Amino acid sequence: MASKPSIPKGTRDFSPVEVSKRNYIISIMRHHFEKYGYQPIETPSFENSETLMGKYGDEGDRLIFKILNSGDFLDKVSSEELQTINAKQLTGKISEKALRYDLTVPFARYVVQHQSEIEFPFKRYQIQPVWRADRPQKGRFREFYQCDADVVGSTSLWQEVELVQLYDAVFAALGLDGVTIKINNRKILSGIAEVIGASDKLIDFTVALDKLDKIGEDGVKKEMLEKGISEEALIKVQPLFNFEGTIQEKIEKLSTLLSTSEEGKKGIEELSFICENVTKLGLQKAILDLDVTLARGLNYYTGAIFEVAAPKTIAMGSIGGGGRYDDLTGIFGLKNMSGVGISFGLDRIYLVLDELNLFPETVITSTKVMFLNFGESQSFEVMQTVYNLRKNNINVEMYPDATKIDKQFKYAERRKIPFVVKEITDGKFTLKNLVSGKQEMLSFEEMLQVLQ
Template sequence: MNIVTPRRPSGFPEFLPHEQAQLQGMLDTIRCVYQKYGFLPIETPAIELAEVLLAKGGGETEKEVYRFTKGDKEYALHYDLTVPLARYVAEHENDLAFPFRRYQMQKVWRAERAQKGRYREFYQCDADIIGSSSIGHDAELVALLSDTFSALEIGSYTVHINNRKLITGFIEAIGLADKSSDILHAIDKLEKIGVEAVTQILKDCGCGEDDSQQILDFVHIDGSIAEIISQLEGLNIQNDIFTEGLKDMRELTEQVQALGVSEDSYTVDLKIVRGLDYYTGTVYETIIDEHPEFGSVCSGGRYDNLADYYTKTHLPGVGVSIGLSRLFAVLKEASLLKESSVPVTIFIANFGKGSRDWALKVASILRQANISTQVELDDDKPAKQFKYADKLGVPYTLVIGEEEVKSQKVMFKNMASGEQEVLSVEDVITRLSA
């Protein structure tokens, strides 16, 4: 028979079981927090009708969509969870309670140029609140993000918050409304390319030296949240959009505080605009403090109308998205992944046919006590059994030989220390549940 070399297309990550368990642990943690905030689960099909999924036209993204024909239909794999959410909400509008809080954790696919930490298949973990313009929802997402990143236990983090109305209003107030889009795109690049390069871009799109300086001064306003807000007030800008943004920001931070979110875990950052024109108000980025080089590991913001391509109902919303696969990859590289709860806790070694029934009985008692257990069923030599247990990485082994069958006990062996002692099965359960 011809052997086909087993291999995957590039950009499609795959993990060994202990890594998969770590990833699963992160998914479980995120889900648990999302649910605590009353977000409801949905899943949408990976495959959508191309004409529906791409109704809006994806610009740059559209080239990256996996699309194909089967029969007389053209299909496309979803490349994010926002467009499917829009389709979902429009399709099930009458069955949902608005504001609709949904979370969705699924893989998405993009034929991006393969690059380190850039995958073509990756998990996104999204939470959105659809159908309300109240700033209280924006505040809840700050609390949600803070709780989520605390629960993930991957070091200290900061949720950076801004409101695009502030910079948009400011630009209008200094008479540069016509260059607004160019200026926002320039600021969006600030973290990556630095002040000098951004100044050059601003110059190129027709901003005077003074204007550029004003804009850069504005986005660099810094301090505690109270200080930043007070500085913004001090600017005395007479512009409706700016005033609205300032009011939003004041209310948002008040409510975040009322929600008891620690001031260590969030900040106002006027430099954040998020590239997407899609966002209209609050925007979020989340930085792992010790690893700013990871970039934002969870981003999002408020948008005006989620599903305008699918329904006439006006659906404003606010949402965040964790790019989990990328986060997992950078944490792994930086050795910051939490140890997973070891799935196999107990391996039962088994010396000869005579001890098999007792070994199986012990396995069944341990499993009833919710202790993950695997028993030797191949009658391999003891040395081979221990080598296997080592490779599995189990912390404990039970050795069952003639003596143990007679006494209906087990030899409990700590694989790390090598210590062993004879225990009853009940004692093993007590030991492991302690």
């Protein structure tokens, strides 16, 4: 007996209802991306390993899914190398490609490869799946969609201001209240590392700090000590763990803390510009907050960094994030090409909307009206009517089999189809509303008017 089929952990099948809800979110994102002037692109599901490796830090590299070479993938490996059981040494010989980890690095590769065809500044959006060899848990999957908006070829901080507005516009359109857009700046983190005497441990410092909401203050301090950051440095960094107040008050505290760091002061200047102008312009639904512990554990960020938190009533990780990268394309040979971008976490946004019952009922309905199957004698007339309704943009279908009428009705009810045509007599259609129970005999034009 064949075993029951299954799918890998961290992946999912999506039902018609789930796909409809996901498409609803994507359609709102796409509408706002294009309203803000972003153009769509797509890149391959997998890239050459050298494109991805080394771009996300050690932790990110470990989460990249490698693809075994086609055919005999051990062909280039000697028996001596096999005996060493050295995974890092073997990986380069048995795997030359990998599934993309995010959309930003492939975007940088795209910009470099197609630079002669692109008009800069280049504003692009991309909605595609990515893969991470992570431990699956609620809201964290191995295969998931990212929805990114980036602009490259401009150093203007107005881009950051606009991206905060874009976040706000999308979440407002989704009816999501209480979303917090957290902002920080990597120059500020570099400045903090400098003033506490840990500049040589900047990556370790930011990676540990970024875990504050997951492992708490004690956990962060323990990790920093393990990475070689001194007790004295931890004493100096202590104020960061209890950094309260308004954005302006926090900026004033940072100005005092970073008074001896030119890099830190530059970060404060950038942060002040973004926060001040976002506040002046106003937001519809979202809340902007300065979070000095926000680090975003990706090596390529150099300026502003963003992370979006779901409403506090929902236990969920971040539902978006991004930041400024001054020279991401430099890793592929194109220097001095600054960019900034944000990403929406489609899967987590879906879970939040579902938990808060924010999906409109109309999202789930696909077919507007179903014709009962009256047998071969009327099938042609039914299909002719179906054809004409479709020409008028009505989602319609005929039940395929001439089976019991009760069975056909139950099918329509389970599918949540709101209207059923019960009968056709002398060019008139008996249309029943399955929601209200109301039944009418109508001409084609009258029926079309009701369905529209």
